[in-house]
Amino acid sequence: MLKSRKSKTIIIIIVAIFIGMQAFRPNIKAETRKENLNLPTDVANIIKKDCYDCHSNETNLRWYDQIQPAFSLVANHIIEGRKALNFSYWDTLSADAQKNTLYLAVNQVILGAMPLESYKKFHTDAIPSEQEIAILKKYLIQISPTKISDSAVVNNANEKFNKWMNGNITFNNKVKPAANGIEYINGFQQWKVIAITDRFDNNSLRVIYGNDIAVNAIKSGNINPWPDGTIFAKAAWKSLVDKDENVSPGEFWQVELMIKDQKKWAATDGWGWARWRGTDLKPYGAKASFTTECMNCHQPMKDNDFVFTLPFQLKNKQILK
Ligand code: HEC
Ligand code: HEC
Structure with a gap:
């Protein structure tokens, strides 16, 4: 009897801690910016689906991301990710910088370094498919002028x-x-x-x-x-x-x-x-x-x-x- 009361107390304490943790939320709010990705729709859609959660101001958190302690981890990725690359400010980059950034981004995807491993586990829909990688690569080749030499x-x-x-x-x-x-x-x-x-x-x-x-x-x-x-x-x-x-x-x-x-x-x-x-x-x-x-x-x-x-x-x- 006593034992079960003890375990009840423990459960109540754990639940209380869990509820209490929900109150501590790192701030990931960011200003809303007008859509400015000047990329073909198929390319933009891949980036939005796979990268926007951490690399834009338009983070779309799933319900399970919102629960602590998961939220702190995700929030940290978002804060660091936005610092490294934020597509919401794409329009502030020069054409050259946009091209270089895109190469870097596609390269990270090809190497399997992005999206982050921990994120891919819970967001399998955000893993770029072979077909999507091909679309990204093709676009980069297309915007890179090739001169034919004799x-x-x-x-x-x-x-x-x-x-x-x-x-x-x-x-x-x-x-x-x-x-x-x-x-x-x-x-x-x-x-x-x-x-x-x-x-x-x-x-x-x-x-x-x-x-x-x-x-x-x-x-x-x-x-x-x-x-x-x-x-x-x-x-x-x-x-x-x-x-x-x-x-x-x-x-x-x-x-x-x-x-x-x-x-x-x-x-x-x-x-x-x-x-x-x-x-x-x-x-x-x-x-x-x-x-x-x-x-x-x-x-x-x-x-x-x-x-x-x-x-x-x-x-x-x-x-x-
Ligand atoms: C779960 C969050 C998350 C997702 C999703 C994500 N990234 Fe990242 N990304 C980060 C973090 C955090 C960094 C900061 C560098 C680091 O610590 O690895 C980063 C860094 C980068 C960088 C390096 C920028 C620089 O200047 O060094 C590139 C490029 C990049 N990500 C591209 C992408 C692309 C492309 C996608 C989508 C296919 C993507 N990322 C999806 C979290 C994420
Ligand atoms: C725009 C991104 C970028 C910058 C800036 C950059 N690197 Fe790299 N570096 C790469 C990539 C990508 C590779 C992988 C090989 C390749 O694709 O060329 C690489 C590969 C290398 C390698 C071969 C070892 C390895 O990591 O694979 C050396 C050495 C190197 N870089 C040195 C430098 C030095 C020195 C600088 C600064 C003066 C520099 N890099 C700046 C992107 C960059």
Whole structure:
């Protein structure tokens, strides 16, 4: 008897706490803004369905999201999500910024990083389907003008590219260090290629190289976090398209480095970032704070130690067997 009265009391206390918790609600109210997504209806509809809950002022919470403690978690995602990207202010971005943001957004979806994993579990309707991803990709390609180059230009560029890949192009060794003191690394083209990506929206091709420490870390699965001493180098070329729509590398565009050192680069997410632009390898950014741009864009990959190129992609590469 006594026992059951005790458990009743406990239940009453739990219910009281539960009801009490409902009173604590983080404020997620935001101003109402006029609809301003200047995108085709099918593209806009996908973004509204899958992203608006966290990336717009028009959050549509389901009843189960409204109950504490779930609400605090969701509210935190909404507040952080709006800070990172808010489609309600789409009209305040320049055309270029809109295009870049869209690429970043579609990229996050393709990589499976967005919508957030915890959210997808309870909102299965907000998981973009293959078909929806295809619609997003197609739209990006459509708004990215492609210029057709004649075969002489393509051949010439290919020859230069092959020379580079074989390590036969060396830049003059007076390349200036980046503003945060990171030195250019000559000859990184001799490292293992761990990924080649084609950025479909702005016509560029990228080759990502890893040093021995990176390659060994991949082999042993020791990549989160990546060990100190890991270096990634990413080289990018503008791409050329011939009349048969074959894509090949054109003008050399830039080299970027990410150097892992948990202590030395603690203030920049444990990575030293550097970028050199153009065939004369001019350091990018006058002040060391140029790295903010790098970190902001790599931020969504924070659960992957800020690295985009994913382990399963790396493991599938023949060269690393
Ligand atoms: C449940 C909430 C939630 C949903 C739904 C969601 N996101 Fe996010 N998103 C976030 C949060 C939180 C961040 C902040 C970065 C972080 O901590 O990961 C973010 C960051 C981003 C960023 C990075 C912005 C930057 O400048 O670094 C992009 C791009 C993005 N989301 C795209 C999308 C897209 C596209 C969708 C829909 C397919 C989507 N998100 C759906 C919560 C969400
Ligand atoms: C607009 C977003 C964006 C910005 C800004 C950005 N990156 Fe990246 N970065 C990417 C993406 C996406 C990848 C994945 C490979 C690809 O698609 O090119 C990547 C890949 C890399 C890689 C290869 C390792 C990896 O994460 O896969 C390096 C190295 C790199 N970036 C360095 C930098 C440096 C240095 C800066 C700043 C000077 C920078 N990035 C700024 C988006 C960005």
